[in-house]
Amino acid sequence: VRDVCLLASDRRARLEIAIAVTTEVGRAAQRAHGFGTTSAIGLGRLLTATGLLALTSKRPGTTSVQILAKGRVGQLYADATENGEVRGYSRKPKLMYPLIAKDQRLERASIGAMVMPGTVSVVRSNAKGEYVQSASPLTSGEIDRDVESFIAQSEQIPTVVACETLLDGEGDVFVAGGVLVRAMPDSDLEALYDLRDRLVDGALAKLLVSSEDIATLFAAVAPGAELVEPETKIVWKCRCSFERVLGAFELLGPEDLADMASKNEPTGVDCDFCGQHYEVTSAQVMEIFKSKIQAHG
Numbered sequence: 001v002r003d004v005c006l007l008a009s010d011r012r013a014r015l016e017i018a019i020a021v022t023t024e025v026g027r028a029a030q031r032a033h034g035f036g037t038t039s040a041i042g043l044g045r046l047l048t049a050t051g052l053l054a055l056t057s058k059r060p061g062t063t064s065v066q067i068l069a070k071g072r073v074g075q076l077y078a079d080a081t082e083n084g085e086v087r088g089y090s091r092k093p094k095l096m097y098p099l100i101a102k103d104q105r106l107e108r109a110s111i112g113a114m115v116m117p118g119t120v121s122v123v124r125s126n127a128k129g130e131y132v133q134s135a136s137p138l139t140s141g142e143i144d145r146d147v148e149s150f151i152a153q154s155e156q157i158p159t160v161v162a163c164e165t166l167l168d169g170e171g172d173v174f175v176a177g178g179v180l181v182r183a184m185p186d187s188d189l190e191a192l193y194d195l196r197d198r199l200v201d202g203a204l205a206k207l208l209v210s211s212e213d214i215a216t217l218f219a220a221v222a223p224g225a226e227l228v229e230p231e232t233k234i235v236w237k238c239r240c241s242f243e244r245v246l247g248a249f250e251l252l253g254p255e256d257l258a259d260m261a262s263k264n265e266p267t268g269v270d271c272d273f274c275g276q277h278y279e280v281t282s283a284q285v286m287e288i289f290k291s292k293i294q295a296h297g
């Protein structure tokens with residue numbers, strides 16, 4: 001099953017529904033960061049939820065969601081563009097706690113014990129660099145439920161968010177996906193709660209395992225809905241580049257730059273998001289130093 005997001009609408013119940021398969025995103029994240037089981041599940045759910053938020057946002061721009069946890073996970077971060085490019089990291093990539101028995105890895109796992117308490121913080125920014133930030137306390141530490149309560153609180157809209165990242169016996173991502181449902185004005189809340197029952201407490205995990213493709217999943221989740229847009233891609237893609245690394249060096253002070261240039265060896269920088277390694281030679285650092293000195297006289 002390839003990764004894709006479907007945007008649909010149930011006109012009778014007045015619900016907006018987004019459904020995504022994010023298996024390849026989850027696998028790419030795990031490859032990039034060498035995730036242990038719990039990290040793969042935690043960040044996998046966050047990547048899916050963030051992608052769904054970005055793709056259902058009415059305004060163009062980037063959406064980032066950060067989980068700041070007092071629990072062992074520490075911090076989870078994901079961001080997504082309006083084009084469905086997602087990336088993210090976990091501060092504790094090797095977490096395997098709580099242990100999840102091999103024969104239970106295709107069921108929904110509870111990871112709240114390594115997360116709670118904490119806050120979920122969402123930043124939406126546009127192409128001009130303007131941004132809006134809001135935050136709410138974590139309610140369960142299960143990530144998808146926390147994003148759901150964040151939307152319910154900050155947007156005052158009845159919402160369902162369910163995301164799953166399920167692992168195989170080796171601890172590798174087997175299948176991943178998620179659903180985001182928002183009530184429109186005058187929606188049928190009874191229908192929303194029925195839909196919630198088909199998604200939460202492990203129900204979505206069962207659907208993901210048994211669905212052959214996104215069409216089957218869509219039919220099982222939202223039988224009364226119709227597509228409102230052609231399918232959108234959702235992909236793991238980092239926006240880092242050597243130019244951006246150099247741009248970060250340009251923000252350093254002249255003393256730091258002189259220090260690095262004098263070492264006569266390349267300075268290594270690893271991208272937080274994708275693990276890509278960059279090396280800036282001392283000659284390149286010297287150039288930045290010189291242009292800085294010239295600019296400031």
Ligand SMILES: [Zn+2]
Pocket residue numbers: 238239240241271272273274275276
């Ligand atoms: Zn990167």
